[in-house]
Amino acid sequence: ELKVEQNPLFLSMQEGKNYTIYCNYSTTSDRLYWYRQDPGKSLESLFVLLSNGAVKQEGRLMASLDTKARLSTLHITAAVHDLSATYFCAGNRDDKIIFGKGTRLHILP
Amino acid sequence: SAVISQKPSRDICQRGTSLTIQCQVDSQVTMMFWYRQQPGQSLTLIATANQGSEATYESGFVIDKFPISRPNLTFSTLTVSNMSPEDSSIYLCSVSTGIISVETQYFGPGTRLLVL
Numbered sequence: 001e002l003k004v005e006q007n008p009l010f011l012s013m014q015e016g017k018n019y020t021i022y023c024n025y026s027t028t029s030d031r032l033y034w035y036r037q038d039p040g041k042s043l044e045s046l047f048v049l050l051s052n053g054a055v056k057q058e059g060r061l062m063a064s065l066d067t068k069a070r071l072s073t074l075h076i077t078a079a080v081h082d083l084s085a086t087y088f089c090a091g092n093r094d095d096k097i098i099f100g101k102g103t104r105l106h107i108l109p
Numbered sequence: 110s111a112v113i114s115q116k117p118s119r120d121i122c123q124r125g126t127s128l129t130i131q132c133q134v135d136s137q138v139t140m141m142f143w144y145r146q147q148p149g150q151s152l153t154l155i156a157t158a159n160q161g162s163e164a165t166y167e168s169g170f171v172i173d174k175f176p177i178s179r180p181n182l183t184f185s186t187l188t189v190s191n192m193s194p195e196d197s198s199i200y201l202c203s204v205s206t207g208i209i210s211v212e213t214q215y216f217g218p219g220t221r222l223l224v225l
Contacts, residue, residue: 033214042201043152043216088151095140095205097214099152 002027002093006100014108016078021087021103023072029091032072034063037086037102046074046087079107111136111204113217121223122192129188130220132202137182140205142214143175147198155200158185192224 003026013019023032034046047056049065049072056063060083062075072089084107090099112135122128132141140159144152156166156177164177178186189196202217 035216042218045213045215048213096154096157097142097203098154101151 002029002091002096002098004089004091004098004100006089006103008103009101010104010106012106012108013076013079015080018078019076021074021076021089021105023074023089023100025070025072025091027070027093028067029070029093031092032063032065033088033090033092033097034061034072034074035088035090037088039085043088076105081107081109083107110213111138111206111215113202113204113215115200115202115217115220117220118218119221119223121225123225124193126192127188127190128192128222129186130200130202132185132187132217134183134204138204138206139182141179141185142203142205143177143185143187144201144203144216145198146201146219152201155187189222192222194224197222197224 005024007022032049035043036046037043047063052067054065060077065072084105086102086104088099088102090097114133116131120128142157143155145155146152154167155170155175156164158164158177158179160179160182174190176188199219199221201219203214206213
């Protein structure tokens with residue numbers, strides 16, 4: 001059974017700082033997803049990582065995947081307040097997407 | 110990508126009643142999923158709804174409580190039956206753009222349910 005663990009679960013950081021959210025998964029996952037959720041909103045797809053060593057970047061966010069370590073990271077560069085949200089990673093097995101608990105990111109001005 | 114709409118967007122219901130949530134997609138998709146997200150929590154998969162076959166339920170969810178219909182490739186419904194306050198949650202419809210395997214999964218806006 002695929003299990004996905006994120007850490008930290010809550011992160012408060014200053015604008016302009018860098019930080020990384022970690023996502024570990026327990027068994028082989030066909031791919032790794034990162035989503036963003038704003039309060040009261042649905043989920044927005046950020047990245048889909050398909051293979052070992054995959055790296056994708058969009059603005060101040062960069063996601064990477066290490067399938068050997070069963071680890072994905074979401075790196076935030078020079079954080080801005082607009083990035084405050086909850087970030088979920090999710091793995092895929094047997095066409096089912098299993099979510100981590102989410103990381104609540106609060107960026108202080 | 111896929112654009113997903115859900116109805117209703119929110120509802121307040123009495124204990125013991127049932128609510129049917131509709132999910133409409135702007136394109137034909139093979140796989141549709143229903144998730145539940147309790148306040149401040151992650152998403153839990155309820156079931157997978159495939160057109161032309163019965164829904165597949167995850168552990169802890171049963172058809173009698175959460176009957177699902179999938180009459181065509183763009184529409185699905187989830188019914189929350191005999192509701193109790195514990196059913197208060199956000200229910201999200203999701204679709205996969207892949208045909209054989211899940212490539213990218215998109216989510217609807219959610220239905221916010223409060224059971225009194």
